[in-house]
Amino acid sequence: MKSVREFVLNYLQxxxxxxxxxxxxxxxxxxxxxxxxxxLLKFIVELEEEFGIEFTDEELSSPxxxxxxxxxxxxxxxxxxxxxx
Amino acid sequence: MEKIADLFYSSxxxxxxxxxxxxxxxxxxxxxxxxxxARYSNFLLKNGVSYGDHIGIPMNNSVESAAxxxxxxxxxxxxxPINPTLPISAIKAAFESGDVKHIIARRxxxxxxxxxxxxxKGGAKxxxxxxxxxxxxxxxASEESPERPETRVTGRERLILTMTSGSTGEPKPIELxxxxxxxxxxxxxxxxxxxxxxxxxxxxxxxxSLAERLVIMPLLIGASSxxxxxxxxxxxxxxxxxxxxxxxxAVSAQLSQIAQLLSSPFAPEVSSLRCVVSSSALLEAHVxxxxxxxxxxxxxxxxxxxxxxxxxxxxxxxxLCKKQSVGRALPEAEIRILGDDGKPLMRGSTGEIAxxxxxxxGGYYKMPKAMEAAMADGFFRTGDMGFLDxxxxxxxxxxxxxxxxxxxINVYPQDVESCVRELPGVLECAAFSYPDERLGEVxxxxxxxxxxxxxxxxxxxxxxxxxxxxxxQPHKIFFLPELPKNSMGKLVKSRLLEAVRLFxxxxxxxxxxxxxxx
Numbered sequence: 001m002k003s004v005r006e007f008v009l010n011y012l013q014x015x016x017x018x019x020x021x022x023x024x025x026x027x028x029x030x031x032x033x034x035x036x037x038x039x040l041l042k043f044i045v046e047l048e049e050e051f052g053i054e055f056t057d058e059e060l061s062s063p064x065x066x067x068x069x070x071x072x073x074x075x076x077x078x079x080x081x082x083x084x085x
Numbered sequence: 086m087e088k089i090a091d092l093f094y095s096s097x098x099x100x101x102x103x104x105x106x107x108x109x110x111x112x113x114x115x116x117x118x119x120x121x122x123a124r125y126s127n128f129l130l131k132n133g134v135s136y137g138d139h140i141g142i143p144m145n146n147s148v149e150s151a152a153x154x155x156x157x158x159x160x161x162x163x164x165x166p167i168n169p170t171l172p173i174s175a176i177k178a179a180f181e182s183g184d185v186k187h188i189i190a191r192r193x194x195x196x197x198x199x200x201x202x203x204x205x206k207g208g209a210k211x212x213x214x215x216x217x218x219x220x221x222x223x224x225x226a227s228e229e230s231p232e233r234p235e236t237r238v239t240g241r242e243r244l245i246l247t248m249t250s251g252s253t254g255e256p257k258p259i260e261l262x263x264x265x266x267x268x269x270x271x272x273x274x275x276x277x278x279x280x281x282x283x284x285x286x287x288x289x290x291x292x293x294s295l296a297e298r299l300v301i302m303p304l305l306i307g308a309s310s311x312x313x314x315x316x317x318x319x320x321x322x323x324x325x326x327x328x329x330x331x332x333x334x335a336v337s338a339q340l341s342q343i344a345q346l347l348s349s350p351f352a353p354e355v356s357s358l359r360c361v362v363s364s365s366a367l368l369e370a371h372v373x374x375x376x377x378x379x380x381x382x383x384x385x386x387x388x389x390x391x392x393x394x395x396x397x398x399x400x401x402x403x404x405l406c407k408k409q410s411v412g413r414a415l416p417e418a419e420i421r422i423l424g425d426d427g428k429p430l431m432r433g434s435t436g437e438i439a440x441x442x443x444x445x446x447g448g449y450y451k452m453p454k455a456m457e458a459a460m461a462d463g464f465f466r467t468g469d470m471g472f473l474d475x476x477x478x479x480x481x482x483x484x485x486x487x488x489x490x491x492x493x494i495n496v497y498p499q500d501v502e503s504c505v506r507e508l509p510g511v512l513e514c515a516a517f518s519y520p521d522e523r524l525g526e527v528x529x530x531x532x533x534x535x536x537x538x539x540x541x542x543x544x545x546x547x548x549x550x551x552x553x554x555x556x557x558q559p560h561k562i563f564f565l566p567e568l569p570k571n572s573m574g575k576l577v578k579s580r581l582l583e584a585v586r587l588f589x590x591x592x593x594x595x596x597x598x599x600x601x602x603x
Contacts, residue, residue, distance in 0.1 A: 014193050015145045015169050016314055017214060019110070033315025 004075045007050055011035075011043060012068065025069025053078040086240040089263050089301065090159035094119055094233065096307040100281075105304060107328055108148045108312035115307070118152060120231035125156035127234050128226035132209040134187050136161040136237065139246065141185035141205075143169035143176060143194050144292040146314045149213060149223065151291075151300050153189065154244075158263055160236050163243040165258070166292035168572055169194060173201045179256045180204065183246045183450060192217045240264050246450055247294050247391060257455060259391050260447035261294065269294075269394045269444050270302045272417050276398060277360055277385070279332055281307040284357070286333035288313040288321055290572050294391055295364060299334060318346040322353050329357040334387070336365035337372075338574030341513075344372045347379040358382040362398075364389070365575050367481055367499075369506060370408060377401065386411055388481060390467050392459070394444040396420060397479045410478040411471075418442035419464075420479055422472055427461050430472075435482055438471045439464035470497070487578055489518040491526050496557050498578075501528055504552045505545055505559075510538035515568050517581045519561050530559035531581050533567055540564065563589045 002010070009024065012034045018024055029035055035043050048054055053075060055065075064070035097105070097119035105118040113121065134140060140157065144150050144166040157164050165183040167176050169191070176198075180188075187209040195217045198204050212220040244266050246258040279285065285308060287299035296312075303310040311328045313321060321343055324330065335343070340363050346352055360383040361376065368376075368386060377384045383402055388411035389395040397420065399412025414420045421429045422436040430436045441464045448456040459466050470482040482497055489496040498516035505514045512533045519529035534540035542562050549558050565588050569580035 010193055014191070016109070016147075031317060031319065033317045033320060036316075 002050075004047075004051060004079055005072050007047065008068065008072050008075065011046070025067075025072075027068045028066050029068050029071075030066040047075060051075060051079040086264065087267060088158070088238060088240040089244070089267055089305070090122075090155055090233075090238070092267075092305040093122070093155050096304060100307045103307065104309050106148055106151055106300070106310045106312060108146060108151075109314040111148050113148055118148070118155075118304075121148075121226075122152045122155040122159065123231050123233045124226040124229040125152050125223075126159045127229035127232075128223070129156060129162065129187075129209070129211075130160060130234055131229065132187075132211065132221060134160065134162055134209055137163070137242065138186045139163045139165050139184050139243075140187045140189055141165045141167065141176075141180040141183065142189045142292075143167050143171075143191070144290070145169060145191070146287070146291050146296065146312050147213075148312070151304075151310065151312065154297065154301065155304070158242075158244055159233060159238065161238040161242040163246055165246045165248075166297075167248060168290065168292055170572070173198050175256075177201065177204055179248050179258070182256045183248075183258045187211070189213060189223070192220075195220055238263075240267070243447070245294070245297065247292070257452060258450040259294075260450050262447050265444065265446060266297070266301060267305075268417075270298055270305055272415060272444055273298060273395065274302055274306060276395070276415060277332060277362065279303070279306065279308060283308045283331045283359075284311055284329055285309065286311045286313060286325060286328070286330040288316050288324075288333065288339065289336055289574075293573055294394075295334060295336075295573075318342040322346065322355060325355055325358060326353060331357055331359045332361075333358070334362040334364050336574045337363050337368045338365070338570060338576075340368060340376060341372050344375040344379070348375055352379070355380055360385065362387055364395075365573060367409075367411065373401070373408070388412065388438075388479060390440075390465070390469075392446045393418070393440045393442050393465050393467070394446075396440040396442060399478070404478070407474075407476075407478045409480060410474070411481050412479060413477050414479075415442070415444075417444050420473060420477075421464050423461060423464075423466065432473050432475055435470055435472045437485055438467045438469045438479065438481075440467060441465070487517070489516065489526055489528050491521075491528060491556055496528055498528075501530065501549070501553060501557055501559060504549060504557075505530060505532065507552075508540075508544060508548045510535050510540045510544075512536075513568055515576055515578065515581055516559065517578050519582070521560070527560035528557060529561035529563070529581075529585070531563050531565050531568060531585060533565055565589070 012029050097115040101116035102114050104112050105115040106113050165185050167179050189211040191213045192215050210220040212222050216222040240263050244263045245261040248256050285303040287296040289296045300310050313324050358380050362385040364387050385400050387395045388397045396418045397412040397414050419441045421439045423439050424430045424436045468485045470485050472480050483499040487498050501516035502514050512535045514532045516530050518526040521527040563585045569577045569584045571577050
């Protein structure tokens with residue numbers, strides 16, 4: 001099974017690679033068009049399904065959710081209890 | 086016969102140091118792009134791609150994709166471009182229907198498709214970013230000769246098989262020969278007066294014919310091509326200003342978002358555009374006015390289909406009194422309005438829009454009966470409804486298949502939508518058919534409110550009651566965060582019911598069968 005980081009980075013770079021010089025963690029993947037507003041729902045659902053997690057409405061609407069690094073950290077935190085169970 | 090690759094290489098010879106293409110921070114001069122395209126041609130031939138072969142390509146917007154179009158044209162191969170975000174099963178079906186023999190794709194595509202068994206037997210598998218099992222990296226093309234290979238291309242070869250975004254689920258590949266692509270490019274160059282001084286922006290996905298045309302056009306005449314990899318209104322405006330874009334064709338959904346951004350106090354200055362064309366769906370009047378005001382350039386709208394290319398065009402500076410029209414027929418095209426019996430109707434009568442044009446596609450690949458069924462006396466039946474006025478201007482009234490038949494009376498969704506759009510606080514809306522035991526279907530309405538506006542169902546009901554006939558009233562109103570659209574930003578009505586069920590708690594469960602009727 002892929003790690004959360006691997007899954008998110010692979011998904012976001014399905015069509016386009018991040019610029020080589022970019023700080024991957026700080027990329028706003030919505031504003032930079034790596035996932036559009038239609039694709040976002042599918043992305044979230046697939047991420048939730050892959051790691052057996054669920055984001056709350058507050059989390060989904062928080063500005064940090066659109067930032068790659070913050071999304072990865074949040075998903076990792078949520079996925080951890082599942083891994084131990 | 087003139088050929089796409091010949092015209093490009095001749096432009097390259099005349100303008101070796103001029104920027105041919107820019108995409109995502111990478112710019113290539115004409116001589117660099119010519120070398121890259123020639124290396125790709127030789128690389129494809131070396132890896133077993135032969136004259137007439139079909140290459141499947143989940144295509145992104147990149148310099149490499151543009152070079153591959155030229156390379157394919159130069160060796161007489163055809164590309165089958167496909168949306169890379171489609172499920173693998175759909176891509177597989179599309180490749181099968183397009184007789185794909187080779188694949189060019191990114192690593193993630195090959196890795197994901199492995200789970201679904203072999204996509205195709207034999208054939209070249211070329212990887213665009215690195216290498217993965219069983220593929221050969223396109224980077225190895227750098228080892229090939231930068232000289233064009235000798236081929237027997239006549240210009241009549243198939244160049245693109247483009248998949249229609251029809252709602253039936255069955256892919257219908259539209260055949261576009263090199264000569265058709267060339268005729269279409271030249272018709273648009275003439276129509277919009279594009280010259281070598283233009284910088285032409287393509288901001289829609291390259292797997293659709295619109296962006297392909299926008300990329301090919303400038304390269305044939307020594308102008309510059311600007312390819313936006315991913316669309317957001319911010320990225321579009323930034324790109325236009327930084328690359329000094331002078332001409333573009335955008336889909337109306339993109340232009341609506343751009344107009345919204347331009348109306349904010351933080352909107353960046355845009356000063357280079359001389360002409361913008363809106364395509365795909367009718368632009369709302371206030372959006373169009375905002376764009377004309379802020380972009381300060383010629384503004385056109387066009388009407389057409391993938392099968393026919395652009396059929397009508399209108400320049401709003403020249404036709405101020407025809408603002409709701411999609412324009413007059415191009416010199417290459419003729420428009421007819423057909424009645425239910427397939428016979429032409431008088432001016433002013435609403436019927437199905439049919440187009441006869443020299444820019445017509447070659448048909449649906451291996452589906453001659455499907456194309457035959459769509460033709461009437463040499464005219465392609467578009468499935469769209471409209472009328473021609475006394476001056477020959479076409480007015481679009483909605484899609485035939487989107488008609489809602491409630492209690493036996495036809496409702497054009499556009500009538501309901503334009504009424505609701507008048508209401509302050511409505512960002513966008515869509516009327517659609519909703520199954521009903523009593524009436525067969527009723528009008529349902531999906532509404533997206535502007536950010537921060539608490540729109541009330543009651544306000545919409547009052548607006549409709551005041552401005553629409555009884556049979557046009559929406560029986561169901563759902564609030565959605567956004568309307569379902571395809572990658573071209575076109576509303577996908579067939580997904581409305583699904584979106585309503587996803588977002589609205591009060592939407593009753595509807596069986597798949599019923600949902601499928603929409």
